[in-house]
Amino acid sequence: MLDTYEKRILKELQRDGRASTQTLSDAVGLSPSPCWRRVKRLEEDGYITRYAAILDGKKLGLRALAHIQVSLIDHDTSSIAKFKDFIDHNEQVLECASITGDFDYILKVAAKDPESLEHFIMQNLLGLKVVRTTATTFILRQMKVSGALPVDI
Structure with a gap:
């Protein structure tokens, strides 16, 4: 405690x-x-896992943010490992979470523009050959950005 x-x-x-x-x-x-x-x-004790700077994506030319829901072709160990390796090593993927519902994962992805995001989805993500389908939602404006967790709950 x-x-x-x-x-x-x-x-x-x-x-x-x-x-x-x-x-x-x-x-x-x-x-x-x-x-x-x-x-x-x-x-x-692992309460603090790392320290990081929070950057302004717009100043870096990253004008497209999206949530991409991903459904894998199967849940075979090799498919999951291939997907996880891609996620772990791709800097455009800001967040990835396993979810419930019709999709397996949700990603938060940064790109320079919508065309770059399309390239990421079509070439990189679908190019893995383990992704069955995706659904993309563009983020128009972030109302709150905070990596801070509630400590008092």
């Missing part, structure tokens, strides 16, 4: 992963040494 200080630390680090130990300790109400030790323990 996490105590109040650890929950505060996690919230602050989700808000600013580059916060110094002093800034973090001030924000959560601990002195720097105990705060640093708690951060290290949270990392070692």
Whole structure:
């Protein structure tokens, strides 16, 4: 179980992963040494898995975002492994989740434009020869973008 200080630390680090130990300790109400030790323990225990920068996709020329629902041809171990390997190594795939319903997976994909997204689907995704069908929904505007998880639930 996490105590109040650890929950505060996690919230602050989700808000600013580059916060110094002093800034973090001030924000959560601990002195720097105990705060640093708690951060290290949270990392070692796997609560904090990595630190990352959040980039502006538009500034990078990524003007097309979409959710792509994917249904595989079969659920054979080799088909799933091929699909997973593709997902793991393709930078355009921002997220992938196994889902319930008519499809097996949902992907969040970034592309330069709709034509690039079409190329991704037709050449890369369907080119795997393990995908039966896809359904694509363009994201017109993201209303909220947050990688932060609720800590107090």
